[in-house]
Amino acid sequence: MPEVKKYxxxxxxxxxxxxxxxxxxxxxxxKVLVLERRYILGGAAVTEEIFPGFKFSVCSYVxxxxxxxxxxxxxxPKFGLELLPLESTFTPLDNDYLIxxxxxxxxxxxxxxxxxxxxxxxxxxxxxxxxxxxxVRPILETIAPNAIRPSLSDLFAGKKLLNHFKSLTSExxxxxxxxxxxxxxxxxxxxxxxxPLKATMSASGITGTLxxxxxxxxxxxxxxxxxxxxxxxxxxxxxQRGGTGAxxxxxxxxxQYFGADIMTEAPVEKVIVxxxxxxxxxxxxxxxxxxxxxxxxxxxxxxxxxxxxESDLPSNFVTDIKNFRIxxxxxxxxxxxxxxxxFTCLPGEGHHLRGAITISPSYDYLERAYDDAKYGNFSxxxxxxxxxxxxxxxxxxxxxxxxxxxxxxxxxxxxxGGWDDKKREAFGDAVIxxxxxxxxxxxxxxxxxxxxxxxxxxxxxGLTEGNIxxxxxxxxxxxxxxxAVQWAxxxxxxxxxxxxxxxxxxxxxxxxxxxxxAAKKILSKW
Amino acid sequence: xxxxxxxxxxxxxxxSPFFDRTSKLNESQEWRRWSGYLSATNYELTHENxxxxxxxKAALLDITPLYKYLIEGPDAQRFLDRLVTRNxxxxxxxxxxxxxxxxEDGKVIDDGTVQRLSERKFRITSAxxxxxxxxxxxxxxxxxxxxxxxxxxxxxxxxPNSRDILNxxxxxxxxxxxxxxxMDTMFNNIPVSISRTGYTGDLGYEIWMDPNDALFxxxxxxxxxxxxxxxxxGLQALDIARIEAGLILLDVDYISSRHAIVESRKSxxxxxxxxxxxxxxxxxxxxxxxLEREVTRGPEWEFVGIEIQWxxxxxxxxxxxxxPGLPSTAWRTSTPLYYNHEQVGYATSGAWSPILKRYIAxxxxxxxxxxxxxxxxxxxxxxxxxxxxxxxxxxxxxxxxERKRSCPx
Numbered sequence: 003m004p005e006v007k008k009y010x011x012x013x014x015x016x017x018x019x020x021x022x023x024x025x026x027x028x029x030x031x032x033k034v035l036v037l038e039r040r041y042i043l044g045g046a047a048v049t050e051e052i053f054p055g056f057k058f059s060v061c062s063y064v065x066x067x068x069x070x071x072x073x074x075x076x077x078x079p080k081f082g083l084e085l086l087p088l089e090s091t092f093t094p095l096d097n098d099y100l101i102x103x104x105x106x107x108x109x110x111x112x113x114x115x116x117x118x119x120x121x122x123x124x125x126x127x128x129x130x131x132x133x134x135x136x137x138v139r140p141i142l143e144t145i146a147p148n149a150i151r152p153s154l155s156d157l158f159a160g161k162k163l164l165n166h167f168k169s170l171t172s173e174x175x176x177x178x179x180x181x182x183x184x185x186x187x188x189x190x191x192x193x194x195x196x197x198p199l200k201a202t203m204s205a206s207g208i209t210g211t212l213x214x215x216x217x218x219x220x221x222x223x224x225x226x227x228x229x230x231x232x233x234x235x236x237x238x239x240x241x242q243r244g245g246t247g248a249x250x251x252x253x254x255x256x257x258q259y260f261g262a263d264i265m266t267e268a269p270v271e272k273v274i275v276x277x278x279x280x281x282x283x284x285x286x287x288x289x290x291x292x293x294x295x296x297x298x299x300x301x302x303x304x305x306x307x308x309x310x311x312e313s314d315l316p317s318n319f320v321t322d323i324k325n326f327r328i329x330x331x332x333x334x335x336x337x338x339x340x341x342x343x344x345f346t347c348l349p350g351e352g353h354h355l356r357g358a359i360t361i362s363p364s365y366d367y368l369e370r371a372y373d374d375a376k377y378g379n380f381s382x383x384x385x386x387x388x389x390x391x392x393x394x395x396x397x398x399x400x401x402x403x404x405x406x407x408x409x410x411x412x413x414x415x416x417x418x419g420g421w422d423d424k425k426r427e428a429f430g431d432a433v434i435x436x437x438x439x440x441x442x443x444x445x446x447x448x449x450x451x452x453x454x455x456x457x458x459x460x461x462x463x464g465l466t467e468g469n470i471x472x473x474x475x476x477x478x479x480x481x482x483x484x485x486a487v488q489w490a491x492x493x494x495x496x497x498x499x500x501x502x503x504x505x506x507x508x509x510x511x512x513x514x515x516x517x518x519x520a521a522k523k524i525l526s527k528w
Numbered sequence: 529x530x531x532x533x534x535x536x537x538x539x540x541x542x543x544s545p546f547f548d549r550t551s552k553l554n555e556s557q558e559w560r561r562w563s564g565y566l567s568a569t570n571y572e573l574t575h576e577n578x579x580x581x582x583x584x585k586a587a588l589l590d591i592t593p594l595y596k597y598l599i600e601g602p603d604a605q606r607f608l609d610r611l612v613t614r615n616x617x618x619x620x621x622x623x624x625x626x627x628x629x630x631x632e633d634g635k636v637i638d639d640g641t642v643q644r645l646s647e648r649k650f651r652i653t654s655a656x657x658x659x660x661x662x663x664x665x666x667x668x669x670x671x672x673x674x675x676x677x678x679x680x681x682x683x684x685x686x687x688p689n690s691r692d693i694l695n696x697x698x699x700x701x702x703x704x705x706x707x708x709x710x711m712d713t714m715f716n717n718i719p720v721s722i723s724r725t726g727y728t729g730d731l732g733y734e735i736w737m738d739p740n741d742a743l744f745x746x747x748x749x750x751x752x753x754x755x756x757x758x759x760x761x762g763l764q765a766l767d768i769a770r771i772e773a774g775l776i777l778l779d780v781d782y783i784s785s786r787h788a789i790v791e792s793r794k795s796x797x798x799x800x801x802x803x804x805x806x807x808x809x810x811x812x813x814x815x816x817x818x819l820e821r822e823v824t825r826g827p828e829w830e831f832v833g834i835e836i837q838w839x840x841x842x843x844x845x846x847x848x849x850x851x852p853g854l855p856s857t858a859w860r861t862s863t864p865l866y867y868n869h870e871q872v873g874y875a876t877s878g879a880w881s882p883i884l885k886r887y888i889a890x891x892x893x894x895x896x897x898x899x900x901x902x903x904x905x906x907x908x909x910x911x912x913x914x915x916x917x918x919x920x921x922x923x924x925x926x927x928x929x930e931r932k933r934s935c936p937x
Contacts, residue, residue: 108541119660119663121657123660125657
């Protein structure tokens with residue numbers, strides 16, 4: 003006899019956004035159940051001890067866009083949110099390097115070593131991007147409207163946005179337009195001349211996206227990354243003590259504090275729909291839970307095409323969801339190390355190891371890496387965004403040992419012939435070789451290595467096609483179009499069924515924002 | 529000194545070519561940052577002796593962190609005349625002009641001095657890097673712009689005895705070197721340029737040299753200057769002196785329009801008390817059109833001297849049982865100014881003037897309140913509580929000794 007229990011709301015998926023929605027609904031006094039398929043919470047923001055003593059932020063590895071209001075309202079610092087600063091961005095080169103730090107004098111001096119002009123331009127670029135970020139932020143903080151049949155609150159919010167856009171300076175408007183339309187390479191060429199600086203800056207325009215730095219539209223993704231906000235300072239990325247899983251756990255504890263029930267190893271099979279309305283969920287083990295409201299934190303493909311039957315949905319909507327671009331483009335290599343990498347261009351320890359280390363020596367390097375992916379191969383010489391969590395937080399590894407996180411691009415989901423063990427290892431080797439070019443000792447200090455291809459990200463974490471953002475952050479998939487027109491306000495064609503994952507506005511990254519706004523939308527209609 | 533490839537173990541900041549000496553002389557080991565350089569705050573444990581060196585003896589300051597650019601070529605004069613608000617066409621070889629420069633909206637980007645080194649060669653100094661702006665405006669002109677910031681080292685020798693020290697060293701007498709003129713000379717066969725300029729409002733000079741000669745020149749100055757009371761001096765003493773002289777400081781009294789992220793942070797020359805340096809009769813300079821409109825309209829803000837009135841200040845302290853509390857160093861915290869309890873401005877830097885025995889400040893006030901002798905109220909914190917105390921608008925420079933400009937017969 004299957005167990006039946008009634009909740010006010012059920013959240014499918016214990017990722018950080020699902021947990022955020024659950025925490026907000028619980029905070030409003032609703033009885034909420036979170037159902038997580040895996041043994042551990044966090045979704046892609048998860049910390050796991052992959053090798054004994056070595057803890058990894060297995061997928062998502064930095065925090066930048068965590069919304070301040072979410073941190074405050076859910077009291078996350080009380081529940082374990084501790085964001086340590088990532089102090090620098092270090093780009094090793096064959097005979098030199100580039101390092102940018104939090105200190106303006108040091109950064110000026112370092113860039114000036116390569117180009118005096120760039121050093122000056124850089125001083126103006128940051129504040130300008132901050133201003134542009136300010137211009138975009140109200141969009142990110144507005145619940146996306148139903149563009150076909152706007153509600154009264156949609157119209158009100160739309161008017162507010164319109165007024166906001168009227169208040170922009172002509173400079174903000176000019177750059178906003180450029181960022182919407184241009185490639186990150188073209189955009190940065192207007193500002194800088196030193197190639198490794200431009201390439202490194204452009205790399206944030208390709209993250210999680212199957213585009214190269216010269217692909218139009220990549221500039222917007224760069225802006226999205228520029229809005230990183232810790233303690234109100236833009237472009238301040240942080241590392242969560244204990245890994246990104248500790249962010250998810252802080253949200254989970256907050257949700258539990260407000261009264262939510264959370265179950266792990268509870269995979270949902272289907273959303274139960276009766277007369278066009280969601281009434282509960284059925285687990286794979288046959289258990290059923292009923293509730294007035296069901297919310298999916300999964301990506302749009304799973305939310306609609308797996309949790310529901312296509313026949314329950316309008317056919318044009320099904321087409322939109324099928325066309326939603328969710329091409330996985332990245333992989334992850336996690337290393338357990340016996341010692342620190344030693345860079346030929348800047349030997350020894352130093353604060354260059356306390357921040358991001360990025361293998362992005364030139365546009366051509368990145369664009370060639372993209373070319374491989376375009377034709378169905380992983381990059382032979384991939385772009386790497388590396389951090390050494392154990393340098394920032396020694397508890398991540400046994401004393402004297404280290405963990406290294408390598409975000410790798412490109413690794414297309416649709417690789418020729420499909421991913422298999424042999425390709426996974428070859429991909430891992432390419433990553434190590436790309437790093438060894440600049441830090442030759444790396445091969446000698448690796449104790450263990452975990453290689454995650456987009457296929458692994460899909461099978462382990464339920465990220466369709468391995469896309470880390472639940473769908474690319476390209477313009478046609480943002481705001482009122484994320485994930486589909488008319489259904490960008492967290493509602494769905496099924497009454498009582500809502501969505502709250504990164505596939506909704508404002509998109510991916512550890513932000514808590516989709517989860518928060520979905521909860522606020524649900525509560526406004528309750 | 530070039531940009532080091534390797535990080536320095538001592539500091540991540542730049543070191544001036546005088547650092548080998550200044551670091552050993554700096555008894556307090558207090559340093560500030562100046563344009564990314566490590567720069568002495570004061571050499572002794574307090575700045576008082578250094579301040580009085582500026583006003584009564586001779587103070588030696590390392591001013592290498594200034595940004596310096598060389599402009600050379602047939603169009604150099606035309607270029608600079610378009611760039612800055614002063615009339616460079618009348619600047620003679622060997623003359624120096626202090627000037628601000630503006631963007632197209634007439635908002636000040638930076639201020640500094642233009643030195644005419646020869647018919648076709650100029651040096652311009654600035655507080656912030658300006659290479660980008662200079663190059664941007666040199667398009668199509670026949671000239672070269674080179675960054676001279678690290679290729680020329682400089683010290684300032686300021687104070688009533690400064691001329692005597694230089695005369696004791698120099699192959700040529702400085703007696704006829706007029707205020708804001710410069711000359712080339714030799715110290716022990718080492719060529720140096722000396723300009724009669726400074727940031728103290730006193731008799732003083734700035735000495736420009738090859739960085740390779742820096743330590744030699746420093747030693748020579750200290751050796752010959754000893755009899756005249758030469759004193760290595762840090763930024764804290766300088767800050768008081770420049771306030772007494774009514775001289776503005778970028779990023780303290782105003783923000784460069786290139787870096788001001790909102791319009792209200794930008795200032796025109798008129799709003800900084802630099803109207804005298806804007807030569808509207810010039811055919812063209814960057815920002816002229818906007819400034820013409822501003823002249824017609826009248827500037828919204830003005831930059832004035834403020835004197836905080838003694839009696840009321842003393843009373844505020846007496847009321848809590850204290851002797852008057854005066855700032856021992858110059859302050860840089862924006863401080864509100866009121867007229868009839870409505871805020872009409874803010875002071876951006878201030879100091880107790882030890883030589884004038886007056887509490888003075890530099891302030892932005894709305895034009896209607898900028899008239900001399902206007903009575904304002906200055907916000908003062910007495911024992912943790914905010915008070916308003918009487919202040920009035922006064923003429924700058926607060927301190928303007930005859931010797932600043934005069935020449936011996």
